[in-house]
Amino acid sequence: MPAGMRLPWHSGVAPAFSFPRGFLLRPVTQVARDLLGARLTSTAGGERTVGVIVECEAYGGLDDPASHAATRKGLTARNRTMFGPAGRAYVYQSYGVHWCVNVVTGRPNDPQAVLLRGLEPLEGEDVMILRRFGRRPTAAGPGRLCQALGVDGTLDGHDLRRSPLLLEPGWHVPDELVGVSARIGVRLAADRPNRFFVRDSRGVTP
DNA sequence: GAAACGATTATCT
DNA sequence: GATAATCGTTTCA
Numbered sequence A: 001m002p003a004g005m006r007l008p009w010h011s012g013v014a015p016a017f018s019f020p021r022g023f024l025l026r027p028v029t030q031v032a033r034d035l036l037g038a039r040l041t042s043t044a045g046g047e048r049t050v051g052v053i054v055e056c057e058a059y060g061g062l063d064d065p066a067s068h069a070a071t072r073k074g075l076t077a078r079n080r081t082m083f084g085p086a087g088r089a090y091v092y093q094s095y096g097v098h099w100c101v102n103v104v105t106g107r108p109n110d111p112q113a114v115l116l117r118g119l120e121p122l123e124g125e126d127v128m129i130l131r132r133f134g135r136r137p138t139a140a141g142p143g144r145l146c147q148a149l150g151v152d153g154t155l156d157g158h159d160l161r162r163s164p165l166l167l168e169p170g171w172h173v174p175d176e177l178v179g180v181s182a183r184i185g186v187r188l189a190a191d192r193p194n195r196f197f198v199r200d201s202r203g204v205t206p
Numbered sequence B: 001g002a003a004a005c006g007a008t009t010a011t012c013t
Numbered sequence C: 001g002a003t004a005a006t007c008g009t010t011t012c013a
Helices: A028-035 A079-083 A125-131 A142-149
Strands: A039-042 A049-059 A089-094 A098-105 A112-123 A165-168 A178-181 A195-198
Touching: A028 A049, A028 A098, A028 A112, A028 A195, A039 A112, A049 A125, A049 A142, A079 A089, A079 A098, A089 A142, A098 A142, A112 A125, A112 A142, A112 A195, A125 A142
Parallel strands: none
Antiparallel strands: A039 A049, A039 A165, A049 A112, A049 A195, A089 A098, A098 A112, A178 A195
C-alpha cells in the first residue's frame, strides 16, 4: 500500500457537514490539531482548487514570543487581522517573496492564529501545478500552499466562510496518524510542540 | 531616515 | 548542505 493511500479522504466517506459550535474559540494548539483533515477551497482567479489540510502550526497569543502578535510588538499594521474575530484569513508576506495564510482563532484582541503549511490536493491539482509553473511538491510548505491556491495579500482579513477562499470541515484524522513537532523556521520558543502534521502525507513539508 | 531581519523556497554544489 | 532572491515590517538612531 503506497504512502498516503490509507488516509480518511481516500476512504470514500463524505466530509463532515459543519464545524462544531465554538470550534475556533478553543486553545489554538487544539484548533491546529483539529484543522488537520479540514478542506480549503479557493476560487481565486475563477479556477476552483480544493485541498485537505495536512500540516499546520499554532501561533499563540501575546505570550508566544514567536508570534507576530507577541506582547512586545502588540497591534501593528501587519498583524491587525490577528486581533480581529476568528475565522478570518491572516495573510502576510515572508522574505519579501512568499505569501503565507493563517486561520485566525480566538476572540477579538486575543491574537491567535494557525499557519497553514501543507495541503493535499483534492480537486484541480492540474491548476495548482500550472500556478506553480510545474514545480513540485504541489502544496507542501506555506509559500507553496498559497501559490497553489492563488492566495495573495489581497485576501488578508477575508472571511473564510465565503468565496473565494472557503474553510470547511473535512475528515477526522485519528491520533495515530498525527505527528507533532517544533515549528519550522522559528528560532524563538523552539521548545513548543506547536506543529501538527499528517504522517505519510505527500502534502507535508519534506 | 537607515539598517537588519525574517512563520521561505529554488537552485546550485 | 549552502546560498541567493527580494521587500515589507520592525527597530534603532
